[in-house]
Each structure stands twice: as structure tokens, then as C-alpha cells.
Amino acid sequence: MSYSRYVTVRQHAQNQKVRFFESSRGARIAQIPLEAFPDFWVYAYLVFVDEWRVLIDSGSGFGKNNQNLEDGLAAAAEAWQRPLSFDSLTHILITHGHIDHFGGLGFVREKSAAPIGIHELDQHNLTHTEERLAEVARRMACFLADAGVPEDEAGQLVEIYKLTKLDYQPGRVDFTYEAAGMKLGPFEMLHVPGHSAGHVVIRLDDVLFCGDHVLSEISPHQAPEGLTLNTGLSHYLQSLQSLLGWATNIRLTLGGHNEPIHDLAGRIVEIQQIHQNRLNEILALLDEPHTIAEISHQLFGEVHGYNVLLALEEAGAHVEYLHQRGLLRIANLNEFTNGGGHTPIRYQTLLD
Ligand SMILES: [Zn+2]
Numbered sequence: 001m002s003y004s005r006y007v008t009v010r011q012h013a014q015n016q017k018v019r020f021f022e023s024s025r026g027a028r029i030a031q032i033p034l035e036a037f038p039d040f041w042v043y044a045y046l047v048f049v050d051e052w053r054v055l056i057d058s059g060s061g062f063g064k065n066n067q068n069l070e071d072g073l074a075a076a077a078e079a080w081q082r083p084l085s086f087d088s089l090t091h092i093l094i095t096h097g098h099i100d101h102f103g104g105l106g107f108v109r110e111k112s113a114a115p116i117g118i119h120e121l122d123q124h125n126l127t128h129t130e131e132r133l134a135e136v137a138r139r140m141a142c143f144l145a146d147a148g149v150p151e152d153e154a155g156q157l158v159e160i161y162k163l164t165k166l167d168y169q170p171g172r173v174d175f176t177y178e179a180a181g182m183k184l185g186p187f188e189m190l191h192v193p194g195h196s197a198g199h200v201v202i203r204l205d206d207v208l209f210c211g212d213h214v215l216s217e218i219s220p221h222q223a224p225e226g227l228t229l230n231t232g233l234s235h236y237l238q239s240l241q242s243l244l245g246w247a248t249n250i251r252l253t254l255g256g257h258n259e260p261i262h263d264l265a266g267r268i269v270e271i272q273q274i275h276q277n278r279l280n281e282i283l284a285l286l287d288e289p290h291t292i293a294e295i296s297h298q299l300f301g302e303v304h305g306y307n308v309l310l311a312l313e314e315a316g317a318h319v320e321y322l323h324q325r326g327l328l329r330i331a332n333l334n335e336f337t338n339g340g341g342h343t344p345i346r347y348q349t350l351l352d
């Protein structure tokens with residue numbers, strides 16, 4: 001199996017129809033596939049339980065996304081034989097502040113006055129998007145220089161990073177989860193920082209909406225905490241562990257991408273193993289000094305476009321994790337100290 005499989009976040013396009021699920025207490029759930037970007041799919045969920053009509057995530061807001069969302073609502077209305085529109089939503093819950101999950105809010109806000117919720121630590125992504133982009137872009141330029149990416153290529157990567165987020169119109173968020181006691185009626189949230197700073201999973205009866213925290217076919221993308229506080233592999237692995245303890249009696253896990261998960265604990269263990277293997281592989285590679293760009297290439301091979309950035313971030317998150325724990329040293333410390341900001345860092349495994 002190629003490693004690039006873990007980097008790419010493309011969704012298989014075979015399931016482009018709305019699918020329906022039910023919780024143990026009879027909550028009705030519609031899984032709505034949205035083409036967030038060309039050939040890149042994400043799911044929003046519509047939940048109908050008691051007096052609640054809740055939309056979980058909204059897709060990207062690009063291209064066919066909003067039409068897919070509208071069609072999904074219509075398909076659910078027909079299946080459930082109820083009038084259902086954006087008007088009748090009672091709440092909108094966002095699992096995490098990534099554009100493929102919240103970008104559709106620009107469209108949804110125009111059609112619905114339903115209160116929008118997100119965790120405190122991702123709130124800024126939705127309300128002060130430009131500021132977040134500027135901050136991350138600055139840190140990313142530094143990360144890419146340290147990683148050994150040539151300056152012109154690094155500039156292009158930062159532009160690609162910003163490009164997909166620029167169309168989003170920042171707007172209101174009405175409540176945050178910690179302030180709401182990590183609860184909304186029958187919905188309970190658990191904060192699982194890592195893939196994003198304010199990522200939450202949402203439990204309803206025996207169903208878990210897990211955003212991108214646990215996915216069935218890929219290990220969710222990791223970036224270094226150096227880019228955004230409260231992300232990074234340390235937080236992510238801790239969050240996987242806390243989810244194991246919290247999400248007992250979950251029968252069905254519905255993610256933001258990929259197929260539903262029927263054995264959550266088993267899948268969590270697999271993802272933990274993927275990261276452990278990758279950490280071990282990096283320790284072996286760093287027998288000789290290498291930059292993060294070189295490690296990324298060794299792990300993921302030749303990748304293109306946005307995947308170049310994803311691969312570098314993934315490699316960077318693992319190197320950061322090992323370095324934080326004192327398992328790596330900077331092999332070119334003299335050059336690094338005297339060479340200014342543009343000297344790539346060469347890491348090497350510390351022998352004990
Ligand atoms: Zn995400």
C-alpha cells in the first residue's frame with residue numbers, strides 16, 4: 001500500500017447519493033455528500049430528532065457544494081415526508097474549522113437564522129478568516145524554509161494554501177461549545193484537538209459524528225503544532241486515547257469523509273499503529289541527517305499540487321513529535337545558528 005494513500009484526502013466518488021441512518025432512540029440522520037472541491041467529497045449531516053433539526057457541517061461553499069446541500073435537504077424531506085428547508089433548521093453545528101467543513105456557512109447564513117456553533121479554539125477560523133490565514137501563512141513560510149523547501153516553491157505552496165480559503169465570507173458564530181457546557185439538547189461534544197485546534201466529535205445516542213478526527217480509509221491529516229497551537233501529533237494521539245474512553249457504546253461512527261465506521265475502537269487502534277509505524281520509519285531514516293522535505297519525499301514519494309503541502313506537514317508533524325521528546329537532534333546546529341533564517345534544519349536520530 002502506498003504511503004501517499006494516507007496523504008491524499010480525496011473522497012471516493014461512488015457514494016454520491018444521500019444515505020439514511022437511525023440512532024438507537026430513533027433519531028433520523030441523512031448523510032449528504034457534497035463536492036467540496038472538484039473530485040473532493042465531504043459529508044454534511046442532517047439530524048431530525050424530537051424538536052431538533054440540526055445540520056452538522058456545511059461543506060466548502062465552492063462549486064457544486066451548495067447545490068448538493070440544497071438537493072440533500074430536499075432528498076431528506078422527501079424520504080421523511082416532512083417539509084424541511086434551511087428555514088426550519090434549529091441549529092448548525094460545525095465539527096472543526098477547516099474550509100471543507102465550514103465554508104458553506106456563507107451560503108447557509110443567507111438562508112437560515114439558526115444559531116451556528118463551533119468550539120472556542122476554531123471560532124476565529126470562521127469569524128476572522130483573513131487574520132488566521134495571515135498568521136498561518138507567516139508561520140508556514142518559516143516552516144517551509146526550515147524544512148528545506150526552496151524559496152520560490154515555498155511561496156507557491158503558501159499561495160495554494162491561501163487560495164482555497166479566500167472566497168469564504170467571514171460571518172457570525174452564535175455560540176461556542178465550552179461556553180454551552182459541551183452539550184446541546186441530546187447532542188454531547190468532546191473536544192479532540194489535533195487535526196484542528198478546536199475539533200469536536202458529537203455524540204447522539206449510539207451514533208458519533210466525528211468530523212475528520214477518525215476516518216475509515218485514511219489517517220486524518222496532521223500538521224505541526226508550530227503552525228497552529230493545539231494541533232500537532234501529540235494532541236492528536238492524546239485525543240484518540242480520550243475518545244476511546246469517552247465513546248463507549250458507539251455503534252455507528254459517521255465521518256466527514258470516507259465510509260461509516262462500525263468498530264470505532266478497532267479503527268482508533270489502527271490509526272495509532274499507522275502513526276507509530278511512521279515514527280519508527282522516520283527514526284530509521286534519520287540514522288543519517290535529513291531535512292523534513294527529504295523525509296517527506298522518502299515517506300510519500302512524488303506528490304503534486306496541494307498534496308505537496310499536505311505531505312510536508314504530515315512529515316513535519318511527526319518530526320516535531322520526535323524532536324519534542326528528545327529523540328532527534330539538529331545535526332547542523334553550527335550552520336543553523338550562524339546561517340540565518342534560511343538554513344534548512346537537518347535532523348538526526350539521537351543514539352542512546
Ligand atoms: Zn479537517
Ligand SMILES: [Zn+2]
Nearest residue numbers: 098100212256
Ligand atoms: Zn475534511
